[in-house]
Amino acid sequence: MAAGGRIAVVGAGWAGLACAAELAAAGRPVVVLEASRQPGGRARSVELDGRRLDNGQHLLVGAYTETLRLMRLVGADPACLLARLPLCIDYPGRFRLQLPDWPAPLHLAAGLLRAEGVGLREKLAAAAFMQELKRRRFRLESDATVAAWLDAHGQRGALRRFLWEPLCLAALNTPPAQASAQIFANVLRDSLGGPSGATDLLLQRADLGRVFPEQAARRIAELGGEVRTSHRVRDLQPQDDGWRVDGECFDHVVLAVAPQHLAPLLAARPAHAALLRQVDGYAYEPIGTLYLSYPAEVRLPFPMLGLAGPVGQWVFDRGAQGGPAGLLACVFSGGGEWEGLDDDALAAALHAEIAAALADPLPPPHWRRSVRERRATFSCRPDLPRPTAATAERGLWLAGDHTCADYPATIEGAVRSGVAAARAILSQR
Numbered sequence: 001m002a003a004g005g006r007i008a009v010v011g012a013g014w015a016g017l018a019c020a021a022e023l024a025a026a027g028r029p030v031v032v033l034e035a036s037r038q039p040g041g042r043a044r045s046v047e048l049d050g051r052r053l054d055n056g057q058h059l060l061v062g063a064y065t066e067t068l069r070l071m072r073l074v075g076a077d078p079a080c081l082l083a084r085l086p087l088c089i090d091y092p093g094r095f096r097l098q099l100p101d102w103p104a105p106l107h108l109a110a111g112l113l114r115a116e117g118v119g120l121r122e123k124l125a126a127a128a129f130m131q132e133l134k135r136r137r138f139r140l141e142s143d144a145t146v147a148a149w150l151d152a153h154g155q156r157g158a159l160r161r162f163l164w165e166p167l168c169l170a171a172l173n174t175p176p177a178q179a180s181a182q183i184f185a186n187v188l189r190d191s192l193g194g195p196s197g198a199t200d201l202l203l204q205r206a207d208l209g210r211v212f213p214e215q216a217a218r219r220i221a222e223l224g225g226e227v228r229t230s231h232r233v234r235d236l237q238p239q240d241d242g243w244r245v246d247g248e249c250f251d252h253v254v255l256a257v258a259p260q261h262l263a264p265l266l267a268a269r270p271a272h273a274a275l276l277r278q279v280d281g282y283a284y285e286p287i288g289t290l291y292l293s294y295p296a297e298v299r300l301p302f303p304m305l306g307l308a309g310p311v312g313q314w315v316f317d318r319g320a321q322g323g324p325a326g327l328l329a330c331v332f333s334g335g336g337e338w339e340g341l342d343d344d345a346l347a348a349a350l351h352a353e354i355a356a357a358l359a360d361p362l363p364p365p366h367w368r369r370s371v372r373e374r375r376a377t378f379s380c381r382p383d384l385p386r387p388t389a390a391t392a393e394r395g396l397w398l399a400g401d402h403t404c405a406d407y408p409a410t411i412e413g414a415v416r417s418g419v420a421a422a423r424a425i426l427s428q429r
């Protein structure tokens with residue numbers, strides 16, 4: 001049976017959907033095959049005790065330019081779905097850095113100078129560090145861990161504790177002692193070192209499914225494509241000039257799956273042995289989200305607050321941007337004490353930490369539930385080898401956050417990887 005120019009995209013995470021949306025918008029017939037019952041992958045909506053929430057609290061930032069473009073492409077309006085706020089890193093009573101709405105790089109200079117909870121010497125050292133990075137175009141001579149890199153540049157004290165290290169953990173989901181300094185420098189290049197809006201926080205006004213995956217699936221269908229859920233691809237066979245995917249013929253196949261899901265699809269194909277060895281060496285990091293539901297009048301002073309521990313890292317006010325009033329989402333990136341606590345113990349610890357951070361008394365939460373993603377992202381270590389979109393076999397492509405070599409495992413990396421795979425296919429005859 002002829003493939004008729006059809007393209008199969010395996011995986012309806014943000015990478016697969018971005019790839020399929022680009023292909024469909026270019027007039028190519030595309031079929032997305034997704035193992036789960038719904039699209040979205042690691043950034044999806046889930047139902048918890050009758051509440052529509054996310055598999056984990058996510059944060060997007062202004063630097064996510066491809067994500068915003070793809071949202072518009074599929075008809076998901078970022079202005080309605082995301083609230084844009086200037087960056088504010090606030091650990092109440094301990095540290096506060098807020099960037100004014102000024103042109104770059106003045107916004108960063110002013111923000112650093114006005115930061116509370118940190119001395120002038122440290123502020124100047126941080127400004128000099130950013131200047132030096134810019135001068136080197138954010139390229140390191142050789143990769144190292146973020147901790148070693150910060151040590152080498154004299155970045156210690158409050159700015160390290162409340163700015164560099166939390167940013168590293170939030171963006172790379174890898175502890176500074178293990179994270180890649182080069183990838184962190186890339187993140188700084190496109191955020192603090194980018195245009196002023198790049199550091200803006202983009203906070204969801206709706207659950208993740210509505211922010212992109214569901215609208216992307218609808219748009220792909222409107223453009224003549226298909227998104228088939230509950231279909232786990234098991235068999236890939238080359239045929240003539242194309243591929244058979246579970247017996248169905250396609251000209252191209254894009255594997256937009258997480259790195260740990262490549263082996264079941266490719267183990268039988270010796271051409272991909274080197275790729276599988278590469279991703280087999282990856283380690284993974286967890287992310288946990290604890291939802292706490294308080295009476296509707298409970299509000300945080302800013303929709304995202306830093307928690308100085310010992311267990312909590314960040315807490316988001318889901319009610320502040322139009323979500324359920326009184327709902328807080330506490331995030332734990334990377335391994336830590338949170339993993340050893342059951343939901344009751346975790347809720348008690350976080351309630352105490354949030355109460356300590358707020359000046360007002362906090363009534364007890366009337367509902368709590370955690371979502372724990374054990375393999376949330378690959379561990380973004382120094383010199384981690386990253387595959388490209390092209391594979392060892394013609395017509396077989398990769399997408400997924402791990403293939404966007406410039407970025408850690410993020411929504412923006414996933415979307416960029418999908419777009420890159422689509423463009424590679426479109427550039428072929």
Ligand SMILES: Cc1cc2nc3c(=O)[nH]c(=O)nc-3n(C[C@H](O)[C@H](O)[C@H](O)COP(=O)(O)OP(=O)(O)OC[C@H]3O[C@@H](n4cnc5c(N)ncnc54)[C@H](O)[C@@H]3O)c2cc1C
Nearest residue numbers: 011013014015035041042056058059233400401409410411
């Ligand atoms: C809890 C959590 C919090 C996060 N927070 C942030 C954040 O704040 N900001 C940020 O930018 N990023 C964050 N991330 C990372 C971000 O979600 C991921 O980098 C991104 O979603 C990865 O998308 P992807 O499409 O590359 O992969 P995935 O989302 O893993 O998509 C792959 C899809 O392929 C499907 N699949 C696998 N095998 C098969 C098969 N054989 N057949 C059919 N389908 C298959 C899977 O079911 C899945 O849907 C977070 C991740 C988690 C888990």
